[in-house]
Amino acid sequence: MPSSSPFPRVTVLGLGVLGAQIALQTAAHGVDVTAYDVDDAALATGRGRLDTFAAEAAGEMPDAEAYRGAPERIRLVSDLAEAVREADLVIEAVPERLELKRDVWARVGAAAPEATVFATNSSSLLPSAIADATGRPDRFLALHFANHVWVNNTAEVMGTPQTDPAVADRVQAFAEAIGMIAIRLHKEQPGYVLNSLLIPFLGAAAELLVKGVADPATIDLTWRKATGAPAGPFQIYDVVGLRTAYAVASADPRSAVWAAHLKEHYLDQGKLGVESGEGFYRY
Incomplete structure (x- = not known):
C-alpha cells in the first residue's frame, strides 16, 4: 500500500518481541524498513519472529496480504x-538497560544523518535520561x-523539555500513518499512561500469587468475570513476556520476592x- 508516513525510511534497532512487531507494522503500511540486531544469529531469530507475527497479523487483520508480505x-x-x-527515523527497541541504550544512541548519533529523528520504545526509562547521549536532544523523544x-x-508520544514540538508532531503523524492511535503526553511520566x-495492576496480581x-487461573478468572475484561493479569504477563516482567521486578527492591519466584519457577x-510456548499457561 502507498504510505503517508512523514518518514519514508525507518530503521528499527532490536528484533525482540516488540522490535519485530514495530518493524512489521511499519513495513505493512508501505514504509521502507531496515531492522538491526547485533549479529547474524540474532537476525535469524528476529526473522523467525517477523514471520510468526506476520502470519498472526494476517489472520487477524483485513489487509492480510500487506502483513503476509x-x-x-x-x-x-x-x-x-x-x-x-540513510534513516529518516530511528526507533530503538533494545533491552531495557539505561547504559546499553545510551551507548547505542551515542553510536547512532555519530552515524545517522543530521536530519534524522530518534525515538526510544523504552517501557520504563524516561527519554530525558537518554537524550543527551544522542547528540541531538531536540530531535529525540519516546514512542512507546x-x-x-x-x-x-x-x-504513546512523549517528549522531553528539550524535544522540538515540530518533531513530536511528525512522530505523531508517523504513528497515525502506520495504523496507530497516537497518545500524546504533555509531560514526561515513568511508564507513560x-x-x-x-x-500496579500486574503487581497486585503478583502479590496475590506469592502470598498464596x-x-x-483463579485470579485471571476473577478479573475476567467481574470486569468483562478479555484477559486476566497472568494472561497479560504471558503476552508481555516473563523476561520483561522479571527485568521490571528486579529493578524494584519491593518486588524482590516476585522476581525470585519468576526466576525459579x-x-x-x-x-x-x-x-x-509456555508461561503461566501453555500455548
Whole structure:
C-alpha cells in the first residue's frame, strides 16, 4: 500500500518481541524498513519472529496480504552504522538497560544523518535520561508501542523539555500513518499512561500469587468475570513476556520476592510466556 508516513525510511534497532512487531507494522503500511540486531544469529531469530507475527497479523487483520508480505520487504542488517546511514527515523527497541541504550544512541548519533529523528520504545526509562547521549536532544523523544501492535494499536508520544514540538508532531503523524492511535503526553511520566496503569495492576496480581492467596487461573478468572475484561493479569504477563516482567521486578527492591519466584519457577525452566510456548499457561 502507498504510505503517508512523514518518514519514508525507518530503521528499527532490536528484533525482540516488540522490535519485530514495530518493524512489521511499519513495513505493512508501505514504509521502507531496515531492522538491526547485533549479529547474524540474532537476525535469524528476529526473522523467525517477523514471520510468526506476520502470519498472526494476517489472520487477524483485513489487509492480510500487506502483513503476509511485509517480512520480505524488511532489510536485515547487523552493522549499526549501515543500518542508520540513510534513516529518516530511528526507533530503538533494545533491552531495557539505561547504559546499553545510551551507548547505542551515542553510536547512532555519530552515524545517522543530521536530519534524522530518534525515538526510544523504552517501557520504563524516561527519554530525558537518554537524550543527551544522542547528540541531538531536540530531535529525540519516546514512542512507546503496546504489545500485539496491530490490535492493541496505541503509540504513546512523549517528549522531553528539550524535544522540538515540530518533531513530536511528525512522530505523531508517523504513528497515525502506520495504523496507530497516537497518545500524546504533555509531560514526561515513568511508564507513560499505559504502564502507569498496567504495572500496579500486574503487581497486585503478583502479590496475590506469592502470598498464596490464589493461583494464576483463579485470579485471571476473577478479573475476567467481574470486569468483562478479555484477559486476566497472568494472561497479560504471558503476552508481555516473563523476561520483561522479571527485568521490571528486579529493578524494584519491593518486588524482590516476585522476581525470585519468576526466576525459579519460570525463567530457569525456559518458560518465558507466549514466545516460548509456555508461561503461566501453555500455548
